[in-house]
Every structure is written in C-alpha cells, then in structure tokens.
Amino acid sequence: MKSSANSQGGVSLTRIRKLRASEAEAFRAARPKSEAAAGKGIAGFFGGVPMHWMNDWPTPFPVVVDRAKGAVIVDIDGIGLDDFCLGDTGSMFGHSPPPVARAIRRQAGRGLTYMLPDEDTLVLGKLLSERFGLPEWQIATTATDANRFALRVARAVTGRPKILVFNGCYHGSVDETMVRLVDGRPANRPGLAGEFRDLTETTKIVEFNDIPALEKVLAGKDIACVITEPVLTNSCMVLPDPGFHDALRRLTRKAGTLLLIDETHTISTGPGGYTGRYGLEPDLFVLGKPIAGGVPASVWGMGADVARRYRAYNARKEPGYSGMGTTLSANPLQFAAMRATLEEVMTEVNYAHMERLAERLETGLEAAIAMHRLPWHVARVGARVEFICAKGPLRNGSEAEAAHAPALEAAIHVALVNRGVLIAPFHNMMLISPATTKRQVDRLVAAFGEVAALLLA
Template sequence: PNGQRIFRRQHIGQAASGLTYMLPSEDALAIGPLLQQRFGLPFWQIATTATDANRFALRVARAVTGREKILVFNGCYHGSVDETMVRLIDGKPVNRPGLAGEFRDLTRTAKVIEFNDVSALEAALRDKDVACVIAEPVLTNSCMVLADPGYHDALRKLTRQTGTLLLIDETHTISTGPGGYTRKYGLDPDFFVLGKPIAGGVPASVWGMSDDVASRYADYNRTKEPGYSGMGTTLSANPLQFAAMRATLEEVMTQENYDRMDHLARRLDAGLTGVIDRYRLPWHVSRVGARVEFICAPGPLRNGAEAEMAHAPELEAAIHVALVNRGVLIAPFHNMMLISPATSAAQVNRLITAFGAVAAKLAA
C-alpha cells in the first residue's frame, strides 16, 4: 500500500508539472543507475513500447554485426516487430497467417526454429549470418513453455561461438523476480528488453546493451553516414515515464513484494494442480514466478508447436465464462493469472474454489 501511494503521488505530481517537453528530467539521473543495478547492463534507452525497444535493439545488432538475419522461436511473442511474425508449418518457415497488409516474405531475413531444440539452434547459427537471436526466457504467448535444463546455457554458448548477439525480452517474464528471469537464472544477454510492467501501466519500455555492444556501436556511429538513426520517438523518455519508472523500480518492484507474490503464486499453482488431479483432468499448470497458467492438455510442453496443439479454444472460452459467472475474471485472451502486489490470499482462494467448481461440472 505504501508503494502504491508513492507511485500515485509521483505520477500525479509529474503530470501536474508537464507530461512531455523533450528535455531531460531529474528522474532520468536516478533511472540510469537503477536500471544498471537491477538488470546488470550498463547502457539504456527509453522507448514507448516493447515493440519499439525490440526493433531498436535489432537495428543496433544488425549495425554492429553487419548481418541481416535474425533468429526467432516458433510461437514467440515480441510485440508487433515485423521480423518476428514468422512461424513453422509442417517444419517450414512461413509468414504468420492473417498478417494484414504484409506482402513481403519475412522468412528472407528471419530464421525460425523450435524452442528447446539445441540441434536446430546449432544448425541455424552455423552459417554465421544471424545478427541476433531474440528470445523470451520462457515462451508465454502460446500457452507457456519453460526452458529445458541447460538450454539457456547452450543458447549463450552457441551465440558467442558464432558471433551472434543475444536479446532477452523479459516483458512477460519479469514476474520471475526483481531482476527478471535474467538475474535469477544468471543469463548474460547482449541486449535486455522490458516493456509494459516497467512503468506500472504508463506506456513505457527500456532496452539495455552490454559494454561490448555499446563500444562496437560507438565505432559504427563514428564511421556511418550522418543522418537519422531511426531509433527513438518524440514521446519516448518523457518525464511522466521517468516518474512512473522510478516509483515502480524503487517502491513497487521490491524484493518484499516479489516474495509475497511468489508465495501466493505457489499457493495458486498448488491449488489449481490439486483440482486437476482430483478430477483426473488431462491438464497441467505452468508457472514462472508470479505468473501462473492452466493448460488444457498434458504437459509439460517443450516448444511452440506443442503449445499450439495444446490450445482448446471452445473449452477455454467456456471455462472463462464459467469463472466470470462465479465472480472471477482472469486474462481474457490467455488462461493466465498474474499475482500482483495488491493480490490477497482471499482472492487466490476464491479463484481456486471457482476453478474447482467449474472442473467438477466438466468432469461430470
């Protein structure tokens, strides 16, 4: 509650002083060290969405490597970055179906492989034509797919061996801990992206780069033709974003809050799993920190193809409506639940009870 009050006070105070004026603010002096300490990388830029942050980081990766291609994972989610809008169908890379107004063959500059497949990763990087691998630590937009033990180590080793940069997009996995999945599990990316959670609901994102990449990018800028870089927008790094980010980092994303969120998420995981076991449903629960999801298929899932097959749209829609009828609303486009600093034990218990009632009806 104290953190929420401070967030509101700083947010409203800055709004009264001005939303944007295209100049630095005092909060910017605090945000730089906070991002360095929290996430480990030394150089940062502010953007408005994770899509922008990912796009800008990929542009830098291509600039410093001189390579055109990027590598993504089947079933990934990185906002609306064009190059990531590819998938595998029958083992072949294609544009994602349904892309409006997209006439290019995106697979010309993007490779796509399955998550957790080290052999496919090795083969995709072998020609040393990939500028950057853009990866979620856990696939989160097509059910939830956790990394196999040792997979992230292999990913980092192979990217380094082939001169490929590694971007970790934590927008959906910051639920893992105060420094995200990256700090908790010791990942060592060249780029780090964090979107919507960083400013507590105010549109903002951040992207950071390592010392090595920053040095290479400085060298590139000294030799490139002068002109607009294509990175940054008019409203990026406005003072309202800085005020909201500072309050979020200092008062909301605390170890105390994460410990409490993790405790309740474990309770929710165990409760939902208990219901599934009680009614012998062929489902499972997946969790990353404070993010919990029930999946209407056996698990665990290992890649995007398995995650896509696990979707049961009509069944999931019926479960969502049944939960709403019992006074419980979860994310309407996923079977996903996020524990927040404001979530109570009573709310978690109410969700477990409602889920149990719905499962009982389905089992009957």
C-alpha cells in the same frame, strides 16, 4: 488426451457449447449497463472498440470498467472482479500502485513531455544498470518499439541481415518475428494485415529447446541476433529444458551472434527478471509493460561491448534519421513512474509475497485438475501461472500450439468471470500482484474447481 473433432482437452464439444451458452446468458443478465454501452459496439470506434483486441475477450461483450484498484476491477454495473489478468502484465504490480500514483500526481503539475531529461532521469539510468546488470540504456514507449530498436542495433554492429526466433515466440508486434513453423518449414504467421513480404527471407526459426537445430542455423554466421523470451509465454507456457539457456549463450557467442532477452512477461520471476534469477548474460535486454506501473513505457539495455561497437558504428555512418525513436518516448511522466516502480514497487518483499501466493495458486489448480482427473497441467514462472488444457510439460511452440483449446478456454473464461474472477483473455494466464490476497487466490481455485465440475457433469 488430445483434442479431437468431438472434444477439446478431454471435454466434449457439446458440453463446452452448453456451458458457454449458459454462462453467456448469465453474463448478459448481470451487466445491463455494460451491454447498453458496449453490447453493439462503442460509437465512433472501428469495430466498436478503441483497440481491436478488446473484441477478443470471450465474454459476449467487453466489461466496461468504472474503476480499478490493487487487484480488483469494478465495472459500471457495480460488479467487482478479482483481477488476475492485470492488463495482461501491464498492471502486474496492481492497479495504481500508491508510489506510482504519487509520482504521477507530482509530475502532472510539472510538465508531461519536453524532449529533455529531468532530475528523475539522473537517478533512473543508475537504477536500470544496477537492477538489470547492463550498463547503458534507452527508453521507449512499448516493448515492441524497444525490440525493434534493439534489433536495429544488432544488425548495425554485426553487419548481418538476419535474426533468429523460436517457434511460438511473442515480442509484441515486431514484424520480423511474425513467423512460425508449419510441418517443420518456416512460414509467415497467418492473419497478418497488409503484410507484403516473405518474412522468412530474413528471419530464421527453430523450436525452443532444440539445441541441435539452433547450432545448425547459427553455424552459417549470418544471424545478427537471437531474440527470445526466457520462457515462451504468449502461447501455452513452455519452460526451458535444463541447460538450454547455457547452450544458447555458448552457441551465440561462438557464432558471433548477439543475444536479446525480452523479459516483458518473465519479469514475473523476480526484481531482476528471469535474467537476474538465473544468471543469464544477454547482449541486449528489453522490458516493457509493467516497468512504469501501468504508464506506457519500455526500456532496452546494451552490454558494454555492444554499446562500444554501436558508438563506433554511429561515428562512421552517414548522417540521417536512424529509424529509431518516437517523440513521446523518454518523457518525464515515464521517468517519474519508472523511478517509483523500481525504487518502491519492484521490491524483494513484494516479489516474495507474489511468489508465495503464486505457488499457492499453482498447488490449488493442480489439486483441482487431479481431483477431476482432467488431462491438463499447470506451468508457472515466478508470479505468472497458467493452466493448460493438455498434458505437459510442453517443450516447444508446436506442442504449445497443439495444446491450445480455444473453445474450452473461452467457456472457462466466461464462467470464471461470472464467479467473480478475471484471467487473461488470450490464454489461461494468471498473475499475482503485491496487492493480491490469499483470499482472492482461494476464490479463484474454488471457482476453477466449480467450473471443472460443470464441464464434466
């Protein structure tokens, strides 16, 4: 059942509004300290918050956090929340993993930034190569930065101006990826602040899983790079069709186009990401968010051929600023936290625990959906789980956009918070960390079932 003027996800808008209102009232009543601190905005910050998307949480005002540890957040009203959002992947391995916390404490007394390598650096390069398969790496601060820099390299070594993205993609705030398909035609995404360019002039876009459309666009041989997640994640989750990634790799090679795999969200799949689990062969590889256990950091890697071509390009280009790099990138705090994360946190044992509980969560949510006869489905990639308020599976970005049910999802989110569970605010994403327990998963499933029953009462 699709959304209509009177319903979303098979639930009447009247019922959704009533639930949202009653849950908002309960949220306010339980959090007088958070409301006093943030209910009218936090003084000194534009929009009342230090980053604008903090106002995008569906709760009446943001929860003001006192502390977080493992898979639990405690707010200033003393209320504990089982955290399945985990900083929207930034804390995918739990809040303050002990090895990372120890590394930060050790490095804090030895200097936080000095634009030079240290002893952790001597180990880190080898760790990245061994873990993710590409031989040469660079450090940045966010996945957005890493994607920007990698795309510059792709254009430099190919001499081509254009890139290709899939409709519904997410690569941080990289400008040229901010395009979409509207009635089959490319267009800038709505809402871009201060955008004065037509991004579709240098960005081509096709639907995920559409191999014929991909082949047709690549045939022009003017595409420097295809940038993609292995699974579309920041919309309603879209999994690749069988054979899609094989075709993507074959067609990009045929066209002389580089392939950039952005694993920032799909690192939930395993220690080597989706790339390692399924044997993908990218020319460029990006990973941000959880790579340093919550410390802002990202990495981008190059295959041997790309690195060779980029060295040749640098040897012949005129001197001057490359347009890549930021002063605080590649600092020793990042090195220490990344080394600890790779060596002691992103382990096979931890991933096995995460996968096992993610499967339990997936099964529990599917059972609740079936019991209440809701036209919804569940998608999962490793430790990343999402319930989608529409029938599935979804095959592309247009279907994902149509499946989005913002009013319904917001009501569910607030209701779950009131039952002690926090999920991602921008979509219905839930992550399992090494610190997550079976009891927490079961509480989430129970809360989800209770909210579903209220929606259909």
